[in-house]
Amino acid sequence: MATIFIRAVLLYALLIAAIRALGKRQLSQLQPYEFALSLVFADLVATPIANISTPLLHGMLPIAAIIILHTALTIACMCSDRARSFISGRPVIVMSRGVIDELALRRLSMSVADLLEGVRECGILDPGDVEAVIVEADGSVNAFRKKEAEPLCARDLDARVGREGIPLVLIMDGKVQRANLALAGKDEGWLSALLAENGVDAARVLLASLATSGDLRLQERSGAVRTIRALSANEVQW
Amino acid sequence: MKRSIVVSCVLLALAVAVCVWADAAIERALDHADALRLRALAMAESGDEKGAVETITRLAAYWAKCEPLMEMLTSHEDIHRVREAFVSAKLLLQRGDHVGFEESMALLGEWLEHIHTLETISLANIF
Numbered sequence: 149m150a151t152i153f154i155r156a157v158l159l160y161a162l163l164i165a166a167i168r169a170l171g172k173r174q175l176s177q178l179q180p181y182e183f184a185l186s187l188v189f190a191d192l193v194a195t196p197i198a199n200i201s202t203p204l205l206h207g208m209l210p211i212a213a214i215i216i217l218h219t220a221l222t223i224a225c226m227c228s229d230r231a232r233s234f235i236s237g238r239p240v241i242v243m244s245r246g247v248i249d250e251l252a253l254r255r256l257s258m259s260v261a262d263l264l265e266g267v268r269e270c271g272i273l274d275p276g277d278v279e280a281v282i283v284e285a286d287g288s289v290n291a292f293r294k295k296e297a298e299p300l301c302a303r304d305l306d307a308r309v310g311r312e313g314i315p316l317v318l319i320m321d322g323k324v325q326r327a328n329l330a331l332a333g334k335d336e337g338w339l340s341a342l343l344a345e346n347g348v349d350a351a352r353v354l355l356a357s358l359a360t361s362g363d364l365r366l367q368e369r370s371g372a373v374r375t376i377r378a379l380s381a382n383e384v385q386w
Numbered sequence: 387m388k389r390s391i392v393v394s395c396v397l398l399a400l401a402v403a404v405c406v407w408a409d410a411a412i413e414r415a416l417d418h419a420d421a422l423r424l425r426a427l428a429m430a431e432s433g434d435e436k437g438a439v440e441t442i443t444r445l446a447a448y449w450a451k452c453e454p455l456m457e458m459l460t461s462h463e464d465i466h467r468v469r470e471a472f473v474s475a476k477l478l479l480q481r482g483d484h485v486g487f488e489e490s491m492a493l494l495g496e497w498l499e500h501i502h503t504l505e506t507i508s509l510a511n512i513f
Contacts, residue, residue: 201462205404212401219394223387 156197159207163193166211179236179286181221185214236285243281246294256283267291312360313386319356319366332358333385346376360384408459412505415452419445419468420498426475427491435479442476460501468497 166189189211196207225232242252242263253263266289267278277297282290302309316328324336343350348366356366362379426441449469456465475490504511 203458203460203462205408205458209401209404212397216394216398216401219390223391226387 151200152197155200155204158204159193159197162208162211163189166215179225181218181235185218188214239285240283241280242283243278243291246276246279258283263289265289272297310361310381313384315357315359316386317355317357318364319350319353321355322351322353322369324350328358331386332379333383342376342378346374348374348376360386409505411455412459412501415449415456416498416502419449419452420495422448423472423491423494423498427488430479430484430487439476439479442472442479445472446476460505464497464501464504468494468501471497 192207192210192214196202196204221235225235240252240256242249242256242258248260248263253260263281264275266283267275267281269289270291272278272291272293274297277293278291279294280292282292284290316332317325318328318332318339319325324339326336329335329339340350342364343353348368352369354367354369356364358364358378362377362381362384364376364378365373366376367373422441422445426438426445429435429441430438446469449472453465453469471490471494475487475494478484478486478490
């Protein structure tokens, strides 16, 4: 019994390492060869875990082989457009200028119902608002609105708005995020002084994030939410 | 990308090294076991039953020594069948059942050959 437990731990650790080695795309949208890889991995790991008479190497070596092959395919896709289109396929425009390309849909074995489903998943209810639809190589559908159907943005109103960059999380679950503090050009001393000035204990902060506007928005464990003016506009460096 | 290439090359080298070493280790064990089997058969055929039993005992001791490594490299069921075959052969010989002994030794040879065939790179194994 203990043997099965130990084998499961070892193979699970190997699986995690393999998936990490293959990159973040494995966790999101999969290309066809990546999808095949996910299916194979699961089966390769399951058999040696459950069957003690199967050597662990019979699971580990195939995983190693697949990692090597996957890396080779990924490099081929990165280096060559032709290889990428052969291995992964190309994105296909199935709707352009508001007109559905029936032939393109048929080549992809998609129906109009599938197209409308993809359009709705992009948050567009009325197909008449759609300018173009692209079916990506991984099978996902991306739909784009006609200009007149798009929500107004600051550019349309000729409005000048400030830059909104990535907010930096400075405290998470009571722990100071030193790397993000360094990105902001500040240190723990500055943060402690700022919080002390506003009567806040860092250990009791659930989340504190510093926006590019210079405001530090924090939520305490008690549920209280506050916004503190932390930096001036010219102090924002990231 | 460079890191991926390096990691893949290292992984490939490791995998090839493990495969070559595993093949060599299994072949060595199988060859030695088969040599002892043939020696025991020859001794029994020439009338030296005591020598044959001693040789099978040596084979059993050798197989017991190889088992931990063999079990990491090949199917446990095949390894246990080999052990069963020479235990059975020893008992039959000690009882004076020469026909049964020869059958068991032939079966032992088949199991050793079976492990050897499974580990060989061949079209039959690949497909």
